[in-house]
Amino acid sequence: MALLQLAISTRGQGLYEFTEAARDFLRDSGAPEGVMTVFVRHTSCSLLIQENADPSVQVDLMAFFRRLVPPTTDPSMNYISHRDEGPDDMPAHIKAALLPVSLSIPHAGGRLLLGTWQGLYLFEHRDRPHRREVVLHV
Amino acid sequence: MALLQLAISTRGQGLYEFTEAARDFLRDSGAPEGVMTVFVRHTSCSLLIQENADPSVQVDLMAFFRRLVPPTTDPSMNYISHRDEGPDDMPAHIKAALLPVSLSIPHAGGRLLLGTWQGLYLFEHRDRPHRREVVLHV
Amino acid sequence: MALLQLAISTRGQGLYEFTEAARDFLRDSGAPEGVMTVFVRHTSCSLLIQENADPSVQVDLMAFFRRLVPPTTDPSMNYISHRDEGPDDMPAHIKAALLPVSLSIPHAGGRLLLGTWQGLYLFEHRDRPHRREVVLHV
Numbered sequence: 001m002a003l004l005q006l007a008i009s010t011r012g013q014g015l016y017e018f019t020e021a022a023r024d025f026l027r028d029s030g031a032p033e034g035v036m037t038v039f040v041r042h043t044s045c046s047l048l049i050q051e052n053a054d055p056s057v058q059v060d061l062m063a064f065f066r067r068l069v070p071p072t073t074d075p076s077m078n079y080i081s082h083r084d085e086g087p088d089d090m091p092a093h094i095k096a097a098l099l100p101v102s103l104s105i106p107h108a109g110g111r112l113l114l115g116t117w118q119g120l121y122l123f124e125h126r127d128r129p130h131r132r133e134v135v136l137h138v
Numbered sequence: 139m140a141l142l143q144l145a146i147s148t149r150g151q152g153l154y155e156f157t158e159a160a161r162d163f164l165r166d167s168g169a170p171e172g173v174m175t176v177f178v179r180h181t182s183c184s185l186l187i188q189e190n191a192d193p194s195v196q197v198d199l200m201a202f203f204r205r206l207v208p209p210t211t212d213p214s215m216n217y218i219s220h221r222d223e224g225p226d227d228m229p230a231h232i233k234a235a236l237l238p239v240s241l242s243i244p245h246a247g248g249r250l251l252l253g254t255w256q257g258l259y260l261f262e263h264r265d266r267p268h269r270r271e272v273v274l275h276v
Numbered sequence: 277m278a279l280l281q282l283a284i285s286t287r288g289q290g291l292y293e294f295t296e297a298a299r300d301f302l303r304d305s306g307a308p309e310g311v312m313t314v315f316v317r318h319t320s321c322s323l324l325i326q327e328n329a330d331p332s333v334q335v336d337l338m339a340f341f342r343r344l345v346p347p348t349t350d351p352s353m354n355y356i357s358h359r360d361e362g363p364d365d366m367p368a369h370i371k372a373a374l375l376p377v378s379l380s381i382p383h384a385g386g387r388l389l390l391g392t393w394q395g396l397y398l399f400e401h402r403d404r405p406h407r408r409e410v411v412l413h414v
Contacts, residue, residue: 001171003246033277035313035413037173037242041253043189049377050369051319056358057369063355064345064370069202079201082194093188093195094202101187101256102242104313104378106413108279113411115317135251137173137244139309141384175311175380179391181327207340217339220332231326231333232340239325239394240380273389275311275382 002029004136010124013088015048015058019120022136026107029138036112037137038103038120044092045124045132046099052119069094092125099123107138140167142274148262151204151226153186153196157258160274164245167276174250175275176241176258182230183262183270184237190257207232230263237261245276278305280412286400289364291324291334295396298412302383307414312388314379314396315411320368321400322375323410328395345370368401375399383414 004025008016026036040047051057071087072080082090103120106113114120122132142163146154164174178185189195209225210218220228241258244251252258260270280301284292302312316323327333347363348356358366379396382389390396398408 003171003244033279037244039242039244039251041251041256043187043195043253043255048373049319050373054358054360057319057366060356060358060366061370061373067355068206068344079205080198082192082198084192090195090198094199097186097188097199098236098374100238100376100378104242104315104380106279106313106315106411113315113317115319115409117319118317133253135244141309141382175382177380177382177389179389179394181325181333181391181393206344217343218336220330220336222330228333228336232337235324235326235337236374238376242380271391273382 002031002138006134006136008122008132008134010122010130010132012127013124014062015121015123017052017119017121018134019052022120023112025136026112026138027110031107031138033108034138036105036107038105039135040101040122041133041135043096044126045122046096047101047103048099048121048123049103049118050121051117053117065095088125088127095125140169140276144272144274146260146270146272148268148270150265151262152200153259153261155190155257155259156272157190160258161250163274164250164276165248169276171246172276174243174245176243177273178239178260179271179273181234182264183260184234185239185241186237186259186261187241187256188259189255191255203233226263226265233263278307278414282410282412284398284408284410286398286406286408288403289400290338291397291399293328293395293397294410295328298396299388301412302388302414303386305414307383309384310414312381312383313413314381316377316398317409317411319372320402321398321408322372323377323379324375324397324399325379325394326397327393329393341371364401364403371401
């Protein structure tokens with residue numbers, strides 16, 4: 001068994017890919033077959049597996065989630081009470097509830113069994129820069 | 139390997155924390171390093187990892203999901219056909235689809251690698267009291 | 277350890293149950309106790325654990341997600357730019373972000389510890405027929 005704590009520096013809301021770091025970790029671990037667990041240690045960002053080919057998919061995804069859970073400056077969010085850290089604070093917690101905090105990805109022959117178009121992302125929901133910790137385990 | 143079936147009694151919609159029960163189970167198991175799997179055996183409640191510091195986060199989370207998936211007495215839910223067990227019936231199934239049924243949490247040195255602010259919750263979506271079963275495995 | 281790549285043929289949006297295939301795989305593997313990982317290798321369909329008793333639950337679930345993320349022919353989706361493969365293209369990616377790509381299900385005594393009403397489904401988000409790959413690992 002092997003464990004890696006991966007640090008990802010974010011610069012505002014968006015998707016930060018770490019597929020290569022996960023592949024490197026799996027290769028270095030020498031694990032022949034099993035499951036990689038990915039876990040994010042925060043309540044205001046998420047994990048996401050999504051298309052890594054066409055960048056417009058990511059733009060549209062961001063736009064959808066911003067409409068589903070707008071900043072608390074939006075009148076539709078008047079009922080929100082938790083506003084300590086600005087208009088992106090509570091929406092970040094809500095998106096962190098809607099999107100995955102852990103992923104389990106089978107691997108075999110030293111390769112993650114991701115589909116052709118699947119990339120691994122940290123989905124940052126906060127505006128200000130953060131240092132995020134993702135735990136990888138095989 | 140160790141397995142625990144945890145029973146959680148709920149008294150209406152809300153978040154029921156079981157972080158301590160998961161920590162106790164991990165310690166009692168003596169497992170040195172690996173992954174804890176958490177699984178809920180129902181289709182009308184969910185698991186959730188969320189902030190356990192400021193209670194207003196939980197109030198706002200509940201309010202968001204009640205607006206996203208209102209009771210079927212709300213006119214916006216006129217299209218819903220499954221109403222056998224009352225206005226909270228089908229909304230509970232929808233929220234159970236949107237939120238996690240399983241979680242995978244790495245652990246090392248006898249400790250769950252949860253972040254500082256992360257707590258483990260059962261998210262009850264039904265109004266009436268229920269006895270919920272959560273399976274923990276390390 | 278055992279690994280199965282399950283192929284599921286889909287004929288338009290909907291839920292395709294594979295609970296029996298997962299049970300068969302577990303039994304054939306002979307694994308005494310542990311966790312089954314289920315992983316879908318696509319970014320335009322999802323996994324789902326939901327009620328397998330009353331068919332109206334599935335009809336209503338489909339209707340909810342179609343209203344939450346309508347086809348891009350709907351005026352509310354005017355902001356979507358990724359439309360290469362038709363009006364169900366980007367909504368499929370969004371639903372694939374909202375719903376699970378991996379599940380972890382404990383098993384013991386040769387049986388998956390699913391609840392009485394829980395069935396395992398592939399949730400197809402595209403209109404045209406697809407051949408989907410789901411990886412099972414115990």
